[in-house]
Amino acid sequence: DQQVKQNSPSLSVQEGRISILNCDYTNSMFDYFLWYKKYPAEGPTFLISISSIKDKNEDGRFTVFLNKSAKHLSLHIVPSQPGDSAVYFCAATGPFGNEKLTFGTGTRLTIIP
Amino acid sequence: NAGVTQTPKFQVLKTGQSMTLQCAQDMNHEYMSWYRQDPGMGLRLIHYSVGAGITDQGEVPNGYNVSRSTTEDFPLRLLSAAPSQTSVYFCASSWDPNNEKLFFGSGTQLSVL
Numbered sequence: 001d002q003q004v005k006q007n008s009p010s011l012s013v014q015e016g017r018i019s020i021l022n023c024d025y026t027n028s029m030f031d032y033f034l035w036y037k038k039y040p041a042e043g044p045t046f047l048i049s050i051s052s053i054k055d056k057n058e059d060g061r062f063t064v065f066l067n068k069s070a071k072h073l074s075l076h077i078v079p080s081q082p083g084d085s086a087v088y089f090c091a092a093t094g095p096f097g098n099e100k101l102t103f104g105t106g107t108r109l110t111i112i113p
Numbered sequence: 114n115a116g117v118t119q120t121p122k123f124q125v126l127k128t129g130q131s132m133t134l135q136c137a138q139d140m141n142h143e144y145m146s147w148y149r150q151d152p153g154m155g156l157r158l159i160h161y162s163v164g165a166g167i168t169d170q171g172e173v174p175n176g177y178n179v180s181r182s183t184t185e186d187f188p189l190r191l192l193s194a195a196p197s198q199t200s201v202y203f204c205a206s207s208w209d210p211n212n213e214k215l216f217f218g219s220g221t222q223l224s225v226l
Contacts, residue, residue: 034213043203043217093213100171101213103156
């Protein structure tokens with residue numbers, strides 16, 4: 001049972017436009033969410049996170065929005081740049097400490113110059 | 114600063130062979146873990162360790178062994194390789210078990226024939 005779902009395997013966006021990557025989760029105990037970015041032949045790198053006590057977190061061009069009632073989060077990248085082309089993984093964890101991350105299946109973002 | 118180092122980068126095994134994937138980190142992180150990445154499955158936790166001498170099972174531990182004799186090293190052993198273990202393996206570490214911001218190695222691509 002996939003508790004964290006990224007329903008779009010791929011997304012193409014024009015350079016300079018907004019990229020929106022979506023993630024849905026089913027476990028209501030999840031209370032901390034992260035996005036990781038992965039380039040080919042490299043390991044994932046942490047991008048941005050959000051706690052369930054917030055509904056938005058911003059870091060430069062990257063903003064993550066959390067809608068707890070819908071069990072949905074999204075990553076917005078504005079403006080999109082060619083270097084943003086990568087696979088993006090959504091991940092979630094619970095409140096009890098020592099929780100292990102549950103990852104989504106990833107979305108491949110391609111920025112078209 | 115090397116971060117998390119995995120060796121080898123590529124490996125081909127025959128069914129039934131055994132081997133060890135090496136992982137070392139130089140950040141003095143207490144928490145280390147192994148994930149496998151398969152198409153359409155995201156990243157799944159195999160085993161993890163919260164400190165030297167302590168290991169525990171993740172989501173998909175069968176067929177794998179780990180040990181943690183030092184803070185720096187966390188090798189993953191395949192006891193008798195099977196084609197189902199063909200995957201990309203990532204080692205990750207963080208400052209403590211409750212810190213979800215993982216640092217990943219660059220991965221080992223394993224093929225079992």
